Amino acid sequence: MLKQLAHKLDHKLERSFPEQRVFLRSEDGTRFIILSPLTQLVAWTGSAAFVAWAIIATAVLLMDSIGSGNAREQAVRDQRLYEQRLQTLVAERDARAAEATAAQARFTLAMDQISLMQSELLASEDRRKELETGINVIQATLRRTVNQRDEARASVVSMLAEAAGENGGARPGLPAEADATVEFLTAALDATAAERDAAIGKASEAEEFADNLVFEQRLRDERNDQIFRQLEDAVNVSIEPLDKMFSAAGMSTDSILETVRRGYSGQGGPLMPLILSTKGEEPDADTLRANEILGELDRMNLYRIAAEKLPFGMPVKSSFRYTSGFGTRWGRLHAGTDFAAPTGTPIYAPADGVVSHAGWQSGYGRLIKIKHEFGIETRYGHLSAMKVKVGQRVSRGERIGDMGNTGRSTGPHLHYEIRVGGKPIDPMIYIKAARNVF
Numbered sequence: 001m002l003k004q005l006a007h008k009l010d011h012k013l014e015r016s017f018p019e020q021r022v023f024l025r026s027e028d029g030t031r032f033i034i035l036s037p038l039t040q041l042v043a044w045t046g047s048a049a050f051v052a053w054a055i056i057a058t059a060v061l062l063m064d065s066i067g068s069g070n071a072r073e074q075a076v077r078d079q080r081l082y083e084q085r086l087q088t089l090v091a092e093r094d095a096r097a098a099e100a101t102a103a104q105a106r107f108t109l110a111m112d113q114i115s116l117m118q119s120e121l122l123a124s125e126d127r128r129k130e131l132e133t134g135i136n137v138i139q140a141t142l143r144r145t146v147n148q149r150d151e152a153r154a155s156v157v158s159m160l161a162e163a164a165g166e167n168g169g170a171r172p173g174l175p176a177e178a179d180a181t182v183e184f185l186t187a188a189l190d191a192t193a194a195e196r197d198a199a200i201g202k203a204s205e206a207e208e209f210a211d212n213l214v215f216e217q218r219l220r221d222e223r224n225d226q227i228f229r230q231l232e233d234a235v236n237v238s239i240e241p242l243d244k245m246f247s248a249a250g251m252s253t254d255s256i257l258e259t260v261r262r263g264y265s266g267q268g269g270p271l272m273p274l275i276l277s278t279k280g281e282e283p284d285a286d287t288l289r290a291n292e293i294l295g296e297l298d299r300m301n302l303y304r305i306a307a308e309k310l311p312f313g314m315p316v317k318s319s320f321r322y323t324s325g326f327g328t329r330w331g332r333l334h335a336g337t338d339f340a341a342p343t344g345t346p347i348y349a350p351a352d353g354v355v356s357h358a359g360w361q362s363g364y365g366r367l368i369k370i371k372h373e374f375g376i377e378t379r380y381g382h383l384s385a386m387k388v389k390v391g392q393r394v395s396r397g398e399r400i401g402d403m404g405n406t407g408r409s410t411g412p413h414l415h416y417e418i419r420v421g422g423k424p425i426d427p428m429i430y431i432k433a434a435r436n437v438f
Contacts, residue, residue, distance in 0.1 A: 006038055013037035017044070079319055107297065110227050114290060117220055128213050135206045142199045149192045228289045232296075257302045308396050309373040312430050313350030315380065315416050316341060316403070323413060326426035335424035336379065336417035337431075343384050343412040345403040349394045350378065350430075358386050364415065365407020368400055377422075381415035382407050 010019075017037040024031045035043075316339045324338040349370060356377070357369035364381035368388060371377055384404025394400060405412045418427045 006036075010037045013041055017041055075321065079321065082321075083319060107231055107293075110231055111290075113227065114224065117224060121217070121220060124213055124217065128210060131206050131210055135203055135210075138199050138203055138206075142196055142203075145192050145196055145199075149196075152188060152192075228293070231293050232289075257299060257306070306373075309352050310430070311350040311372060311376060311378050311418055311427075312433065313348070313396055314431065315339070315347055315350055315378075316345065316414060317348060318345050320345070320414075326424075326428065333424070335419075336381075336415050337427045338413045338415055339403075340411065340413040341403055343402070343404055345412075345414075346399050347380055347383065347401045347403060347414060349396060349398050349400050351376075351396050353378070353394055355388045355390055355392045355394060355400075358388055358390050361407075363408045365409065366401070366404065367407075370394060370400075375421045377419045379415070379417035379419070381417075382409045382413060384412075 014037050017040040019037060020035040020040065022033045022035060024033065318341055320339045320341040322337065323340040324334060326337055327334060351370075351372050353370040353372040355368065356371045357367060359367065361367040361381075364379070366381075366383040366386055368380045368383065368386055369377060370380075380401060382404055383401040383406065385402040386400070387402075388394060388400045403412055403414050409415075416427050418425055418430060
């Protein structure tokens with residue numbers, strides 16, 4: 001049956017593939033091989049299939065080479081853009097730090113000026129009260145002197161009238177004692193008038209000096225208001241990015257500040273509220289404004305302490321590439337963010353904390369866990385080396401290990417996790433929030 005089928009196929013293919021003979025010549029003789037049309041068809045089909053496969057494979061390899069070249073160029077461009085962005089962020093962070101330092105210096109200078117002006121103000125207030133007391137005494141003395149002068153004049157007039165009546169209106173008959181009394185009273189009146197004029201002059205000078213004190217006080221008030229406005233603006237500019245950073249991280253700023261305040265409850269120094277003697281009265285407006293500014297500065301200092309204790313820093317400072325983010329992957333939760341870089345790239349602690357684990361863990365490979373304040377934990381997986389031990393206290397920016405490819409990993413990278421109360425959250429929330437400040 002098969003032979004008949006093959007014979008029929010040979011007969012149909014004979015026109016396109018006529019029978020061929022291949023001669024093989026040797027020392028013993030000449031032999032030949034008959035190639036039937038069906039054999040030629042099979043050989044031709046196999047050759048065509050091989051050529052087509054070679055063409056397709058070559059095209060696939062060429063396209064893959066072109067695609068990989070474009071991917072490498074794109075990766076290089078992405079790396080350059082990231083490095084430029086990183087440099088820009090570093091420059092902005094340095095500028096913000098310089099502004100904060102300058103604002104702190106201006107605030108310290110302003111507080112010194114305020115203290116000096118408060119001292120001058122108290123001294124001028126004491127001098128004004130002394131001058132008012134002196135003016136009142138001078139005025140009382142002047143009134144008493146004027147009354148005594150009027151009484152003396154009335155007495156002299158009365159005496160002269162009596163003397164004129166006794167002598168018939170002729171003064172030459174006065175006794176020698178009366179002349180001496182008149183001369184004494186006249187001299188006393190002249191001295192009293194001179195004293196009155198001097199007192200009036202001193203009173204005018206005192207009033208002018210009091211007016212000058214009032215004018216100087218007004219100038220001091222205006223200068224104090226300008227200084228306070230500048231300080232308030234500087235504090236608001238410095239504290240606004242911190243508010244945004246903690247709010248973007250989804251954390252309660254009041255709870256954070258209260259926790260830090262309980263841990264740092266010592267008092268004293270330049271940030272203490274101003275306490276001035278008010279003799280039982282309420283503090284003045286300047287004191288209240290100064291205390292508000294000091295309160296905001298204290299809040300900014302608490303923010304700074306909290307930022308050191310929360311993972312707002314970057315665990316990788318060298319060039320890297322984000323390869324996988326937080327979320328569901330292959331039906332399971334990928335509880336962190338992956339940073340890809342060469343093996344041995346330094347890994348740094350993003351905040352102060354205590355190392356709770358430093359060893360091998362299934363899936364993670366070499367793993368480091370760090371406990372931070374406010375119930376926050378960070379994890380660093382697939383490390384090639386660990387430079388910390390369990391129980392060791394680390395500071396923000398301290399090197400804790402090197403990037404590697406240990407555990408369940410497809411290449412050198414860092415698996416970075418942040419957990420709050422044991423629940424994993426997206427690390428990019430903290431990283432993006434910190435870009436407003438650091």
